[in-house]
Amino acid sequence: MKALKTALTIGLLGPLTSLIAQQNPIFPGNYADPEGIVYDNTYWVFPTYSAPYGEQLFFDAFSSKDLVNWQKHPRIIDNKEVTWAHQAMWAPAVLEKDGKYYFFFAANDVHEGEIGGIGVAVADNPAGPYKDLLGKPLINKIVNGAQPIDQFVFKDKDGTYYMYYGGWKHCNMVKLKSDFTGLLPFDDDTYYKEVTPENYVEGPFMFIKDGKYYFMWSEGGWTGPDYKVAYAIADSPFGPFERIGTILEQDNEIATGAGHHSVIKVPNEEKYFIVYHRRPLGKTSAHDRVTCIEEMHFDDNGLILPIKMTFEGVKHPLE
Template sequence: MRFIFPILLLLAACSNPSGKNEESTEYSGNPVFDGWYADPEAIIYGDTYWIYPTYSDEFDKQVFMDAFSSPDLVNWTKHERIIDTAEVKWAKRAMWAPGVISKSGKYYLFFAANDVHEGEIGGIGVGVADQPEGPFEDLLGEPLINEIINGAQPIDQYIFKDKDETYYMYYGGWGHCNVVKLNEDFTGLDPFEDGEIYKEVTPDDYVEGPFMFIRDGKYYFMWSEGGWTGPDYRVAYAVSDSPFGPFEREGVILEQDDKIGRGAGHHSVLKIPETDDFYIVYHRRPLEESDRNHRVTCIDKMEFDQNGKILPVTMTFEGVPAKPLK
């Protein structure tokens, strides 16, 4: 009998070789931080995760942007008013959907403002800062894109760095999406080889919120469809061999769950460095809320099948486990 207890200890160690209490794993929880925030743009700078969302409220109250940083996806620090309409003189309202990137030691925040329509001042602007938390200064003093081109309202910009280090920007609302090539210092647009400045790349059922990433040499183009104020808002995607498409719709991978939340969409994607782990960062409307502006930022696992197709995302209240970057 004296050998039974050591044997049990050995078996326990083999079943949990780390020796850690598996129940002690911390999870992000959903929403990942408090407050009304939508259109989250997630990115990794160094050993820190960042989320740049829209402050979700009435258009006339959307006059600033906050950011959030975390070492592990669980513990988040709020950075208030990283940019606002006091700095961006041409912006009056409806500051939306940050798109962020770093280059040559500078941090850039692209944003839309004014819910611009034909003949109005507004559209996509660019902020620049020396650190991820800002404060961001207006780089141009005017919109980078003001006009309605190919029917696309200039909103919801995503900045994509291709394999050859060319920077493209995908953008557009009102059911149309354009891609443009950014110049070296993000102060303007360069023409494509055929001389065009704007290329329309709109897939079937596209509404807004474009996003692009590369996996196994393939270009995954994602977007939101449906109405952002309703329960049918959702995320779909396409796969192509080129950043310019053609983008043939594969299907929906994120949508409402009557037990979790509605209006799930306008997302971004995080890939953990040196792994094949992907997370989708998105907003959704809590079940108990009817206010169209009450949206919260969430994060869940995004996985692929053996053929590289994105599997439907399961929305959760738990979120994702802690994932330190160092």
């Protein structure tokens, strides 16, 4: 590292300096729907492998100590392990609990009467290999018009685990058993609550900041240029989630189709990063999606400031 810094300082590496300055996308290849998390002081991103549905049948993961240099962990799970997944696996949600690493995913682009939906797998290591926990979907049926996809698992202040999920412009929340093998009823004995905010399409995400619940989602069509991210702030994980505004959208000088994100908080710091996918300029295929990162900023009232997409991403630690 010292030698590299010295070489950069005296200009010995020439073209490498421009490569270091341009960090977005953060790793090569078509990857979308990135879920970012910190495990043991290491940053991890679990994305969808963006390809035609017949090819989108495995997951890779990426890890980094600095949010800039990424190591690829190939095929942490695939449809050979998830035997009920036969068409498309996407949109991971991940967490650690009691030394085990859990990996939630959607599979099969399920419709009414079909097998598919939201599954869960478990491993002893963030890089896997992950094993199908149930041998079947955790959520298969369509409730409140929400296709069972795009799940995000959220641990509340009291230790309760909720899952927000849903496509087709509907978002449900459910309460999970502590071992993630099934659902628990809410206090009113129901199992599903619709919490759909205005303009919601898919890709929910939640985090807590200063005691407030920041609920985020994607709008527009994922195959088109107008994909975007909006958010709400509530006092409860149940909402209501009143739309505040758009914070990430296409930029005709950078990329289109910016959406389906997650948020990483730097441990022990009030610093937040949004990890998202976008479609490079000139690319029109639905599968031409790459994973990028930008820093998030808030105003004095806690509102999220609009995020400008960049090619630089997060500054290299040597800069």
